[in-house]
Amino acid sequence: MKAFIFDLDGVITDSAEYHYLAWKALGEDLGIPFDREFNETLKGVSRTESLERILRLGGRENDFSVEEKGRLATKKNEHYVSLISNITSADILPGIEVFLSDLKEAGYKVGMASASKNAQMVTHQLGLLDAFDHIVDAATVTDSKPHPEVFLKAAAALQVEPKDCVGIEDAVAGIEAIHAAGMFAVGIGDPEVLTEAELVFTDTSILTLDHVLARI
Known part of the structure; x- marks a missing residue:
């Protein structure tokens, strides 16, 4: 990957x-x-x-x-x-800052594929713009999830083949989009809901690079 x-x-x-x-x-x-x-x-x-x-x-x-x-x-x-409007870095989910840092240190490219047209603004308010090499949001795509367009655009912007990408989502439509793009799907949430994901973490606090790579 x-x-x-x-x-x-x-x-x-x-x-x-x-x-x-x-x-x-x-x-x-x-x-x-x-x-x-x-x-x-x-x-x-x-x-x-x-x-x-x-x-x-x-x-x-x-x-x-x-x-x-x-x-x-x-x-x-x-x-x-x-x-x-009042979102700050305090609203970043547990473990995410460490995970993003570990990815950068390990040399992985990091992208965002969001269904929100406000993704750039929210990421800026969280203080995480520098953590992402590229952000694709709903304002730049024609078809929404579960269509794979947003993930395929992110992979293209990162200059990486989809098969070499891990997609991370909390929604069923997002998992479907990841698979439609030909990527490995990691879910965040209820394993009984995100049944199509290859790997599911109940919350982000246990999402680590080692755990993901072990399963891949």
Whole structure:
């Protein structure tokens, strides 16, 4: 393996809670309440597709024009950005800084493949921009996860063949995208949910280079 490519939300920092709060507020405005269980289906999914899923949940998928849906997605994002404006390095998930440092010292290339259009901003606020050789976010891809485009673009930017990359994700859609790209998949979360990953860590505190390489 020559490169490690990370998702952002739920792997580097847990901004998933802020996404949930912002989507929930929009849903309530539209008269479409939903719970955390439904919110799990939005993990790793693009903003546009997340909105479509919420509208389908409420039977309102045909109530808005493309332009109106765009404004709804923008409203959600503005709320989300306001919620994450105070994120700092203290919000980096346990063990991630050490893991990123170990990868750099060992000579691996490090990339990010995020479904968030705010990936650059969040990474900057975390103080981790220098830890990544390249960041690909939702603003630079056509197809969202589980399509492999974001991971393939990251591998190309790092000048590494996909088969020589490890992808790290916390969402089922992300694991599917990693496999579709032809990469080795590492999951962060519940092994009973991320069943397709070759290797699953229940949380980032036990994610280490030695543990990953031992399995590969």
